[in-house]
Amino acid sequence: MENKNTEMNLKPFIRNDQFNFIKFELKNIISAHLSVKDKETLDALKLYAFDKIQNLFPDLNEEQSERLYKIIDIEEETQAKHFLHELKQYVIPFANLTENAIRKLFPKIGKLKVPPLVEMDCREISYLGWNDVGLGRKFLVVEYDGKLMGIEGTFKESHKGICSICNRLEEIGLFVANVKSGKESYVNRGNYICKNSVKCNQNITSLDKLNSFIEVLKK
Numbered sequence: 529m530e531n532k533n534t535e536m537n538l539k540p541f542i543r544n545d546q547f548n549f550i551k552f553e554l555k556n557i558i559s560a561h562l563s564v565k566d567k568e569t570l571d572a573l574k575l576y577a578f579d580k581i582q583n584l585f586p587d588l589n590e591e592q593s594e595r596l597y598k599i600i601d602i603e604e605e606t607q608a609k610h611f612l613h614e615l616k617q618y619v620i621p622f623a624n625l626t627e628n629a630i631r632k633l634f635p636k637i638g639k640l641k642v643p644p645l646v647e648m649d650c651r652e653i654s655y656l657g658w659n660d661v662g663l664g665r666k667f668l669v670v671e672y673d674g675k676l677m678g679i680e681g682t683f684k685e686s687h688k689g690i691c692s693i694c695n696r697l698e699e700i701g702l703f704v705a706n707v708k709s710g711k712e713s714y715v716n717r718g719n720y721i722c723k724n725s726v727k728c729n730q731n732i733t734s735l736d737k738l739n740s741f742i743e744v745l746k747k
Contacts, residue, residue, distance in 0.1 A: 538591050538592065538595065538618060539618075540617070540618050540619055540620040540621070541585070541588075541592050541618055541620070542585075542615070542618050542619045542620060543619070543620055543654065543735070544619060544620075544622065544651060544652060544653055544654045544729065544732065545654050545732045545733055545734055545735050546581075546584050546585070546733075547612075547615070547616070547619050547651075548730065548731070548732055548733045549580075549581065549584060549733040549734070550581055550596075550599070550612075550615070551612060552733055553577040553580065553581060553599070554599065554602065554608045554611070554612070556573070556577065557573065557574060557577060557599070557602055557603075557608075558602075558603075558604065558605055558608055560573050561603050561604065574599065574600050574602075575600070577599065578596065578597060578599055578600060581596055581599070582596065592618075595615065595618065596615075598611055599611065616651060619651040620651070621650035621651045622650040622651075622653045622654065622655070622656065622671070623650070623669075623671060623676055624650065625645060625650070625656065625669065626645070627642045627645060629676075630642050630656075630669060630678070633669060633676060633677065633678025634667065634678045634680055637680065640667070641658075641660050642658075643656070643658040652729060652730070653729045654729055654732045654735060654738060655668055655669060655670045655671070655693075655725070655729065655738060656668070656669040656670075656725070657669075657722075657725030657728065657729075658725060659683060659723070659725075664682055664683060664684070665680055665681065665682055665683055666680070666681060666682075666683035666701075666703055666721075667679070667680045668680070668725075670738070670742055672739070672742050672746075677742070679705055679742075679745060680705065681703050681704050681705030681706070681718055682702075682703070682704050683701050683702070683703050683704075683723075684701050684702045685699070685701040685723055686700055686701050686702055686720060687699075687700065688700070689720055690720070691720065691721050691722040691728060691731070692719040692720055692721055692737060692740075692741055693721050693722065693728055693732065693737050693738050693741050694722060694728045694729075694731035694732045694737065695731075695737050696722075696728075696731040698722045698723070698724070698727060698728065698731070699722070699723045699724065700720045700721060700722055700723060701720065701721070701723050702718060702719075702720055703718045703719065703720070703721045704716050704717070704718035705717060705718055705745050707745050707746070717744055717745050718744075718745070719741060719744065721741070
C-alpha cells in the first residue's frame with residue numbers, strides 16, 4: 529500500500545527529450561541481449577546506460593531513481609514496452625496550448641492555420657511545429673527562458689540531411705525567419721530543420737540543439 533501511495537505522489541519529472549534518450553538506451557540494451565551472452569558484460573552495459581540516464585537528472589530523488597533503475601531488469605522488447613508505458617506517466621507535458629493562445633503568439637498572421645490540438649499528446653513534444661504548404665511557411669512554438677515564443681519563417685524543402693534541432697538524418701528544409709537585429713533593422717536567419725516536426729520531436733534526445741537554434745534567431 530505504501531508503494532502504491534508513493535507512485536501516486538510521484539510527480540512528472542521527465543522531459544520529452546529525456547524520455548527519448550531513455551528509449552534510445554533501451555534499444556541498445558535489447559540489442560545487446562540478442563547478441564551478447566556474457567552476463568557480466570550485459571550487467572556492465574546496463575549499469576552504464578543507467579548512469580547516463582541518471583546524469584540527465586541532477587536533482588533526482590530516491591523515488592525517481594528507483595523508478596528509472598528498473599531498466600536494469602529489462603531483457604526483451606515486451607518488458608521494454610511495459611517499462612516505457614509506466615514511465616510515460618512521469619513525462620512533463622509541453623505547455624498546455626490552446627488555439628487562442630497560439631494565435632496570440634503570431635499576431636501578424638491573420639488567417640493562421642493552427643494544427644489539430646486534440647490529436648496531440650503534449651508529453652511527446654519538445655516544441656510544436658507545423659507547415660503551411662500554401663504559404664510556403666513553417667511555424668514553431670517553443671519554450672525559451674520559461675516563456676512561450678512563436679517563430680515563423682519561410683520553409684523550402686531540400687533533401688535528406690542532418691536537422692539542426694534533432695541532429696538526426698531526416699527529410700529537411702531550409703527554415704529562414706526575418707528577425708529583429710536592432711532598433712529598426714531586420715535580418716534573415718535560419719538553418720536546415722526537419723520537414724516533419726512530429727518525427728523531429730521523436731528524435732530529440734537533448735534540448736541543446738533546439739536552444740542553440742532559438743538563440744541564433746534571437747541574436
